[in-house]
Amino acid sequence: MRNISDLIEQYLKHMLQDSPEGAVEIQRNELADRFSCVPSQINYVISTRFTLEKGYMVESKRGGGGYIRIQRVDLPALKTIQFHIHDTIGDCVEQSAAEGLIYQLEEAGLITKREGNLLRAAVDRETIAVKLPLRDEIRARLLRAMLISLLVK
Template sequence: MRNISDLIEQYLKHMLQESSDGAVELQRNDLADRFSCVPSQINYVISTRFTVEKGYFVESKRGGGGYIRIQRVELPTLTAIQGHIVHTIGEQVDQCAAEGLIYQLEEAQFISKREANLLRAAVSRESIAVKLPLRDEIRARLLRAMLITLLVK
């Protein structure tokens, strides 16, 4: 059985998919009532699963009549994706940013689930068992080389 965070994430993704403009506005308390959870659970899901690295822009307005707006940021075309990769990765990349980019490419179906899993394994801190900042430099080189190879078809 999936946990409440997974259910909330799937619900929000479904709402985004059904949206004509790729964005949804919601009330945190209404969503918490729908899932019978505390509003902080909604904050947790949004802050950890709907990040810029994963391809989402989140805006919130507090106070009476406040809302949370989640917008899906589409990746550029395949020809522009290489520049996006080089820009995102740079000379160093931490594990969180690397996994976010992999997630974004998988969600946009530029890479398969299997390829994404292989990339995650290759750039994990367990696989690159050296101290920082060298680990982030090696991760950047590996990830950039693997993604460019995968995306040049």
């Protein structure tokens, strides 16, 4: 007999498979009631079996109308995006090169103008107020992490 975690995982994967968008939104308490378990069991299943490494993106909204959204990520596309970001940015990046990349992503419609403005503010030399070459290394790490978070939808 399978354990409750396996049953919850299979249920969620079945829901994802049936979803035309490749994503589902669930309410933790409702799912816990469905499987007669505690809500922390749902958290456990999601945090261990629906990870980015396993091809899933999870976001949650807490509060009264809160939900957990699980979306299947196309790993080949994810790897391609990650490689492109790593190749373009490298271990360090100057502010002008970072701004150029952000501009290209905005023009391609991969990020919004607002997201671009946030990225530019975060990688600005005034924001990262340390001496070179450390500033360009920090800028590269920040930009790479933020872009991967933004582009993996």
